[in-house]
Amino acid sequence: MTRKAFITESDVRALAADLIAAGTRVVAPGRVGTPLGERIEYRVANKVDEILLGQDEPARSLKDFFLPPTDVILAWQEKKDQVELTPVSSTFAPQVIIGAKPCDAAALEIVDKVMDWDYHDELWFGRRAATTIITLACEGGDRSCFCTAVGLEPSGTRGSDVLLTPAAGGYSAEILTDKGEKLVAAHAVRFGADKGADEARAFAEKGRKRVDANLGLKPAEVRKWLAGHFDDAFWKSIALACHGCGACASVCPTCHCFDIVDECEGLGCGVRRRNWDTCQTAKFTMHGSGHNPRADQSSRMRQRVMHKFCIYPERFGEILCTGCGRCARVCPGGMDILEVVSKVNEMACGGAK
């Protein structure tokens, strides 16, 4: 079903402008001001010139647009001796993401598995269904990137509807899904005949080589080692640098744990929300009695690594990590997931690299 086309840089911007003008929500990398300067984030683009393509990886992943940091799941109101519930809609207005990183698009497909595990999470899939993702192939990121070690590619197509790969004068466009086809058909004037395929292939190859140099893993061996070394002293030693702040989980495109809480919004009315949560905090597993099955930080660190590289793969056939490198970039303790998993890999492969 995939077919190829070509789009120039200015036509990508014109496409974004058309979408914004038509009232469609466009999400794209853009600059966000912070007290310490600017950084790049995925953000709702109100104007085309806010969109930055082909820059560094946005500081946070696309997760925010599918599993928002806080999301109302129902509203309630007391009426005399009754309580009335107002369900929230799981139908969302269409949105188009332009310039997604391939790792971030792939993350969505990976998290789909748990969100559809026997119970279908309507809020997640409602947003998934409403979103068309135009991914921009990545030239290989920085030293913290390791997508190729977890089975992905800097020019990978997973989770994307359209993949753009830089070629002379614009982008070679690979149309991957029905949703992608629909979008391209609706804006056919912006797309030309396929060209630049060879350049795109070379770009992908170069990116792959660049990321490959950062980390090599044998995922099956890593999984086996993790399953058999729950009580290894390794966990105690690596956890010494961990503050338990959960920044890693916050920026992670695949960390999806959440909390459910009620908030009163007035007398006799309020909402129930689901908020991001993380296995890195002590209260995550604490029982009402005060007993905590994961009482120290090493057990919480271990849980995060195990869940990503052993538990999720066993259950869903996917590594719960895209190698985006964000957790390594934000860690205040200087912990580096590359270091952790490469050590595990080393131990798993009998000391050999």
Add this chain to the structure above:
Amino acid sequence: MNLYQPYLMRVDEIIDETVDTRTLKLAFKDPAVAESFTFKAGQFGEYSVFGAGECTFCVASSPTRKGYIECSFKKVGRVTSAMRDVDVGATMGFRGPYGNSFPLDKMEGKSVVFIAGGIGLAPVRCVIWNVLDLRDRFKDVTIVYGARTVGDLVYKRELAQWAARKDVKLWQTVDPGGETPDWKGEIGFVPTIVGKAAPSPKDAYAIVCGPPVMIKFTLPVLAKLGFSDETIYTTLENRMKCGVGKCGRCNIGPVYVCKDGPVFTAAEIKKLPQEF
């Protein structure tokens, strides 16, 4: 509408079990749901007080009793405090039933030994009534129940009913020092009394729920009596939020307690990392 939307429940009855433990009897407000709702012994749900939040408990009533559910809880936190403040007629929420269940079909034609400590009797009580309501399908029924003190025994009215039945062998016990002058039951920890009751492992299943320390010391006693780990069932009580395998909270090693449990055999528990 989404999977986190609860059923609306009406509080029909409030029963104080001990000074800090209470049972709520909840009826479905929607008659169609009351009619169609079914669950299996051992399954749990998310109970909520609007404005306070949700909390996870097993359904403590038997699936053989239709149209309502019961939950028993101890006041320890925000939601259980709010649950203690509700009056008869108040509206609560319930999502469920979730999780697996005790294998009643496998237990048919066999003897069942129930062992519980403290409020651990709640999930066991569900199975006890399920078995007693279908009494002719099972062989011997033995119940060993203990609490720290006489005042901490829950479901006292039902303990009296079970004690009066000829087709139930009931052993009640309190920890040494927890007895009252007129206490007629045993004095000793649950594992000791299980040894004294010495139920036969022949064609028998054991269901054990209670504080982790009680379970820990009861398993070797059952093993000595000849129960294999495959015939001993218990429940894990990990903290949960969603109940449907999404929120990640109850995951221990390869299992999600909400989806793969809460009911596990002793054999399954022994294979898990010690994170419960």
